[in-house]
Amino acid sequence: MSTPAVENDALEKAGSATEALYLTRDTYFPANPDDKIARLKSESDLALNLLDSIPPEQRKLLTQRARYEYLRGKILDVLPEYKREAEDHLSKAVKLNPSLADAWLCLGNCIWKKGDLSSAKNCFTLALSKGPNKQILCQLSMLERKMAQGADNQAELVDESIKHAKEAIALDVKDGNSWYNLGNACLTSFFVTGAWDHAKLLQSLKAYQNAEKDERMKSNPDLYFNCATVNKYLENYEMALTGFEAAALKDPGLNATEEVQKIVNLLDKLDNLLQGHARSKRLASLASSLAVVNLNSSYKRATVNLLSEGLNKAVAVVGKVLFFIKHENVAPLYYLACDPDQVCFVLSVYGIQYDSIKEGDLITLLDPLYRQVEFSWKEKFYQFKSFRVDFKEQLLVNGKALTPHQAVRTSIHAQHKP
Structure with a gap:
């Protein structure tokens, strides 16, 4: 005759095997995704065998039956596709023990897989009614x-x-996964609101940096990928390249290598155009036409070489658009331009229609945000002057402000995982 201690010990062993199974899911990223599926199936079979070794008479207590059903459902739900059998066991678990918050969490995840998002949300909300839980808040935020x-x-x-992500952090400010989730929420907000709000990117980057302080997050390739995505849109090119490369090493299944190549292609194109136009004879005649441009008296005229890095308040820079630079991302729009001193610079513009600025147009940058980009990548040195325009109000084209219909909330979806 078995004792409750022996029965609980068997359930504890099955619980440990389930935790190990999910650790494999979250940290094992082989070059061939099929290898991961095979390993998960093998480990889930072992965990199920442990559960099957517990005779029915040894799980008579309500709490034991609930935990048994919960573990069985969770093991069956480890693979990416929806399994009705997993949902059935998890549903039994919450009926047997409605206070089992982890079972509600797993049931919500399982139902999410079959596309019933409102029912999944109900599960997470019910789970939270049992008490605050950072994991459930993060899942609700993702959903x-x-x-x-x-x-x-x-x-x-x-x-x-974002609100639920912040609530999860409030429960444990050192939890890297909660910070990672907030970073994802802020990055999604950047895309949803039109891929122009610089502040949302900075909030996302800060959250990811906090996530990186948690050692457990070092095995998460999506953290590196998403942080690199933020750096790409912040035009921190070197950090973006480093991050995408790290993500590719951790999970070859991500398209991080392609992201590296896209950035390198853009940088090489910028470099070639800058070198070509710096030696161009037509540059002098183009630049000379800028000297006669009239400016609003509230702005002080300046050329690129007189600017300080960062925001230059109450300053205006006039330039001539030399070239529209096609590249592989939807935003921003890139242009090559020059100032009256024949200094060439790169202009990146967010939140406007692609045909709002054309080659040959006269542009006036108001309160310009200026950066000197200098770094090496794979033994090639990149160096150029760069301006970023986030709002149409920071720019005049041929002396005129851009109209509301020229503004756009770029329709792009985050490539990062939710």
Whole structure:
């Protein structure tokens, strides 16, 4: 005759095997994804065997039956596709013990896989009614971002996602996964609101940097990929390249190597154009036409070489657009331009229609945000002067402000995982 201690010990062993199974899911990223599926199937079979070794008479207590059903459902749900059998066991677990928050969490994840997002949300909300839980808050935050895709109230749902992400952090400020989730929420907000709000990118980057302080997050390739995505849009090219390369090493299944190549292609194109136009004879005649441009008296005229790095308040820089630079991402729009001193620079513009600025146009940058880009990558040195325009109000084209219909909230979706 077995004792409750022996029965609980058997359930504890099955619980440990389930934790190990999910650790494999979250940290094992072989070059061939099929190898991961095979390993998960093998480990899940071992965990199920442990559960099957517990005779029915040894799990008569309500709490034991609930835990048994919960573990069985969780093991069956480890693979990416939805399994009805997993949902059935998890549903039994919450009926047997409605206070089992982890079972509600797993049931919500399982139902999410079959596309029933509102029922999944109900599971997470019920789980939270049992008490605050950082894991459940993070899952709810993720789900709200998924629900936002294509919804009429997209921005509202993403704001809810950010709110729940912050609530998870408030429960444990050192938890890297909660910070990572907030970073994802802020990055999604950047895309949903039109890929122009610099502040959202900075909030996302800060959250990812906090996530990196947690040693457990070092095995998460998506953290490196998403942080690199933020750095790409912040035009921190070297950090973006380093991050995408690290993500590719951790999970070859991500398209991080392609992201590295896209950035290198852009940088090489910028470098070639800058070198070509720096030696161009037509540069002098183009630059000379800029001297006669009239400016609003509230702005002080300056050329590129007189600027300080960062924001230059109450300053205006006039330039001539030499070239529209095609590249492989939707945003920003890149241009090569020159100032009256024949100094060439790169201009990146967010939030406007692609045909709002054309080659040959006269541009006036108001309160310009200026950077000197200098770094080496794979033994090639990149060096150029760069301006970033986030709002149409920071730019005049041929002396005129851009009209509202020339503004755009770029329709792009985050490539990062939710």
